[in-house]
Amino acid sequence: MLKEGAMKAVEASVNNSVVDPLKWHRRLPKLNWRGGFAVGAFLIAWHFLVLLKAPGFKEISSPVEVLQTFINQYLGNPNYWNSWVASFKRVIYGFVLAQVLGIPLGLLLGTRDTFHKLVYPVIEILRPIPPLAWVPISILFWPTTELSIIFITFIGAFFIIVINVHDAVRNIKKEHYWLALSLGASSGQVFRRIMVPSVIPSIAVGMTLGIAVTWNVVIAAEMIASDSGLGRLTWEGYVSHTVPVVIIGMISIGLAGYLSTIVVDYAEKKMMPWRTTR
Amino acid sequence: MTAKLHVLSSETNGESQAAMAPRPKEGHLSIENVSKTYDPEGARVVALHNCSVEIAPGDFLAIVGPSGCGKSTLMNIIAGFDNVTEGRVLLDGQLLATPTSPPKPGSDRVVVFQNGALFPWKTVLENVMYGPLVQHKMTRAEAEERAMDLLAKCGGLDKVAASYPPQLSSGMQRRVEIVRALINEPKILLLDEPFRAMDTVSKTTMHQHLLQMYRTCRKTIVFITHDLEEAIYLADKVIVMTSRPGTIKSTIIVNLPRPRTPEMMLSTDYLALKAQAIASVHEEAKKAFERGEREHA
Numbered sequence: 001m002l003k004e005g006a007m008k009a010v011e012a013s014v015n016n017s018v019v020d021p022l023k024w025h026r027r028l029p030k031l032n033w034r035g036g037f038a039v040g041a042f043l044i045a046w047h048f049l050v051l052l053k054a055p056g057f058k059e060i061s062s063p064v065e066v067l068q069t070f071i072n073q074y075l076g077n078p079n080y081w082n083s084w085v086a087s088f089k090r091v092i093y094g095f096v097l098a099q100v101l102g103i104p105l106g107l108l109l110g111t112r113d114t115f116h117k118l119v120y121p122v123i124e125i126l127r128p129i130p131p132l133a134w135v136p137i138s139i140l141f142w143p144t145t146e147l148s149i150i151f152i153t154f155i156g157a158f159f160i161i162v163i164n165v166h167d168a169v170r171n172i173k174k175e176h177y178w179l180a181l182s183l184g185a186s187s188g189q190v191f192r193r194i195m196v197p198s199v200i201p202s203i204a205v206g207m208t209l210g211i212a213v214t215w216n217v218v219i220a221a222e223m224i225a226s227d228s229g230l231g232r233l234t235w236e237g238y239v240s241h242t243v244p245v246v247i248i249g250m251i252s253i254g255l256a257g258y259l260s261t262i263v264v265d266y267a268e269k270k271m272m273p274w275r276t277t278r
Numbered sequence: 279m280t281a282k283l284h285v286l287s288s289e290t291n292g293e294s295q296a297a298m299a300p301r302p303k304e305g306h307l308s309i310e311n312v313s314k315t316y317d318p319e320g321a322r323v324v325a326l327h328n329c330s331v332e333i334a335p336g337d338f339l340a341i342v343g344p345s346g347c348g349k350s351t352l353m354n355i356i357a358g359f360d361n362v363t364e365g366r367v368l369l370d371g372q373l374l375a376t377p378t379s380p381p382k383p384g385s386d387r388v389v390v391f392q393n394g395a396l397f398p399w400k401t402v403l404e405n406v407m408y409g410p411l412v413q414h415k416m417t418r419a420e421a422e423e424r425a426m427d428l429l430a431k432c433g434g435l436d437k438v439a440a441s442y443p444p445q446l447s448s449g450m451q452r453r454v455e456i457v458r459a460l461i462n463e464p465k466i467l468l469l470d471e472p473f474r475a476m477d478t479v480s481k482t483t484m485h486q487h488l489l490q491m492y493r494t495c496r497k498t499i500v501f502i503t504h505d506l507e508e509a510i511y512l513a514d515k516v517i518v519m520t521s522r523p524g525t526i527k528s529t530i531i532v533n534l535p536r537p538r539t540p541e542m543m544l545s546t547d548y549l550a551l552k553a554q555a556i557a558s559v560h561e562e563a564k565k566a567f568e569r570g571e572r573e574h575a
Contacts, residue, residue: 175395178359182383183462184413193412197399274399274442 069244094153102161110169156217157210168202305498312365324523340509348524358383388459
C-alpha cells in the first residue's frame with residue numbers, strides 16, 4: 001500500500017517534470033513568419049539573379065555557394081569566431097565607455113551654467129568631426145592598435161549620448177521640479193529622483209543611436225587599421241578576391257548588429273518600465 | 279439632458295449624505311497689494327498690479343480671467359515658485375512672500391498643474407507616497423496605507439495604484455494629482471486650470487469629484503480657470519481679473535448652498551450670479567477679443 005503510494009508520487013513528479021510540448025511551444029516568442037518569408041524571398045531572388053548572370057551579379061557568389069563556404073571553412077574555424085569576439089569586445093568597450101563618461105558629462109553640461117559655457121563650445125567643435133577622421137591621430141596617440149580602435153568606437157557613441165542627455169536635462173518639465181520642491185524634496189533628491197529618471201528616455205535614444213554608430217565605426221576602423229575582427233574578415237575577402245568570404249563577413253556584421261540591438265532594446269525596457277507596460 | 283441631470287443629481291445626493299467637514303483652523307491667506315514686474319531693468323512687463331485678496335480658512339476661491347491676466351503668476355507666487363516685486367503674501371500670519379525674500383515652496387501649499395505633472399516613471403501609488411517619503415514624515419508602510427486609503431476614498435482609485443500615469447485617463451490623472459497633494463495635509467490646495475482640456479461630460483464628473491473631496495477633507499482652495507460657469511458653480515468667492523497689467527476687477531460672492539448639484543446651474547440664483555459676472559467681465563472680454571486673444575472668460 002505504502003509502496004503503491006510512493007510509486008504514484010514518483011510517477012506524478014515525473015509527469016510534472018516532463019515539459020508539455022504544447023506549453024513549451026507557447027513559451028517561445030511568437031515567430032514572425034512574414035519576416036521569415038521576406039528573408040527567404042530575398043535569398044531566392046539573389047540565387048536566381050546570380051544563376052541568370054544578371055547585370056552586376058557576374059562576380060557575386062550565390063547564397064548556396066556562400067553557405068557551402070561557411071559550413072566547410074568557417075563554422076568550425078576558431079579564427080572566424082575570434083573575429084566575432086574581437087569586434088564585439090571593441091563595440092562593448094567603446095559603447096560602455098561612451099555611456100559611463102557621456103551621461104555624467106551631459107548631466108553636468110545641462111545643470112551647471114559656468115561649466116556649460118566653458119566646455120560646450122569645445123564639444124560643439126569636436127562633435128562634427130566624423131569618427132573615422134580620428135583614425136590617424138588615434139593611431140599616433142595610442143600605444144596599441146587595439147586601444148586606438150576602441151577610442152574611435154568610443155568617439156562614435158560619445159557625442160551622441162552627451163548631446164542627448166544635455167538636451168534632456170534642459171527640457172525637463174519645470175512643473176516636475178517645482179512639484180518636487182513643494183513636496184519637500186532637497187536638491188539632492190531632485191537630482192536623483194527627478195532629473196535622473198527624466199533623462200532616462202533620452203539615454204535610451206542615445207543608446208539606440210550609439211550602438212548603431214558603434215558598429216559602423218568599428219567595422220570601418222578594422223578595415224583600415226586592424227588585423228582582426230569582422231571588418232578585417234570582410235576586407236581580407238575582398239583583397240584576396242574570395243567573394244563568399246566578403247558576403248559571410250557582411251552577413252556576420254548584420255547579425256552582430258541585430259543581436260546588439262536586441263540587447264539594447266531589452267535594457268531600455270528594463271530601464272523604463274513605465275513605457276513598456278502601456 | 280434633463281434625464282441625465284437627474285441621474286447625476288441622484289448620485290450626488292447620495293454622496294451628499296456625508297456632512298460638510300467643519301471649517302479648518304489653518305489656511306488663512308492674505309494677498310496684500312501684490313505687484314509683479316518681469317524684467318524690471320529692461321522690458322518691464324507688469325504681470326500683476328496692486329492685487330489684494332483675503333481668503334478665510336476652508337474657503338473655495340476661484341480666479342477667473344483671460345489668458346495673460348496674471349492668474350498663473352499669482353498662483354506661482356502663492357506656491358513659492360516666484361517672488362513679488364511689491365506687497366506681501368501671508369499664510370496664517372506668516373510671511374510667504376516679500377520683495378526681499380527668495381521664493382520658498384512648501385508642502386503646505388501644493389499645486390495641481392493644468393497640464394498634469396504626475397511623475398511618469400512612478401506608479402500611481404509611488405506618486406502619492408512621494409511627499410510624505412521625501413519629507414520623512416511617514417514610514418513607507420504608513421505612507422502606503424494612507425495613500426491607499428485616500429485613493430480608495432477618491433472614487434476607487436486604489437484599483438489603479440500599481441498603474442503608471444500614462445495608462446490612466448486624464449480625469450483619473452488629475453484626481454491622482456489631487457490625492458498626491460492631499461496626503462501632505464496642505465493648508466491650501468492650488469488648482470491651476472486642472473480641467474482645462476476636458477470634454478463637458480468628464481468635466482461635470484470631475485466637478486462632482488472635486489466637490490466631494492472638498493466636502494470631506496475641507497481645505498482652502500484657490501482654483502484658477504477661464505470658465506466663468508465652472509468658477510461660480512464650484513466656489514464661494516470668484517475674483518475676476520483684467521489683463522495687462524493684471525489687476526482684480528471685481529469680486530463676486532457666491533451664496534449658493536452646498537452641496538452643489540448640477541441642477542443648480544439652472545436655478546435663478548445661479549443665473550443671476552452668472553449675469554452679474556458676465557456684465558463685469560464683458561468689457562474685459564471685449565478688450566481681450568480686440569487684442570486678438572482667442573481665449574476669454
